[in-house]
Amino acid sequence: MSSLPLITSIYTDGACTGNPGPGGWGAVLYFEDRSVYEIGGAEAETTNNRMEMQAAIAALRLFHSSGQSQPITLYTDSQYLIKGITEWLKGWKKKGWKTASGKKVLNQDLWEVLDELNHSLVKWHHVRGHTGNVGNERCDAIARSFANGDQINLKKTVEFSFLDNSDTVIEVNQTIQSETPKSKATEDTSNMEELEERLQEDSRLGQGNRIEGLRHLIESLRIADEIAEKGYLISSSELADLMNVNASAVTSRGNHWSWRNWVVSRVRREGNQILWQLERAEG
Known part of the structure; x- marks a missing residue:
């Protein structure tokens, strides 16, 4: 193993279009000598929370x-x-x-990891x-690129030769080739069976993710x-996480508005945080 500079911080983020839907994750490792190592991956059908967790799992691996x-x-x-x-x-x-x-705890498989x-x-x-925040914004860009199937150049200014692990970085585009030549009829039959199996699997996966959602x-x-x-006050970012939206979608709604079964009211500002209160809507 080659000598590595110290890792000083790690940023992770996940993204999902549809939630559930196509998702991506990204992680950036920053080193003491200002080196950077970026990774990312994608899943065809997943949730935002699972992508957030997958990013952390890949980074921790x-x-x-590194043995640090x-x-x-x-x-x-x-x-x-x-x-x-x-x-x-x-x-x-x-x-x-x-x-x-x-x-039952959601996403138990990833929590265990x-x-x-x-x-x-x-x-x-x-x-x-x-x-x-530079690290957070970069992870967000990586995660969204993978979720959308877009190309993105990942920075790797430090050598991680011992981390060549296919379980760590998941490529979006993969080329699948047959190991042995097949006749046209055999190939067509095999492809149809494979397609049918995939459709059945996708159907089960989609139903499972909808139930999980x-x-x-x-x-x-x-x-x-x-x-x-309980009358708890929560910050804009906490409220955004609860609603599963961006923080800007909370602060742009004004001081008093409705969300599902609750009336949301801006209470006060503490430092750089806006605090909100939820009250059950009448009727």
């Missing part, structure tokens, strides 16, 4: 592979990821991967998205109800 013994900070704009890994995970495991309401990769050297830090929606609405009932 690189961190572990110095602490790093991992930045993400996902409250779901931050709260899950730093607050909720311990309780979920204790309850047998059940939420406080007794429901994150739990295994998490380390005391990793400090998790939330950063507000779309506020000009509904479960996530129900969990979000339950959280919103608890926030309203």
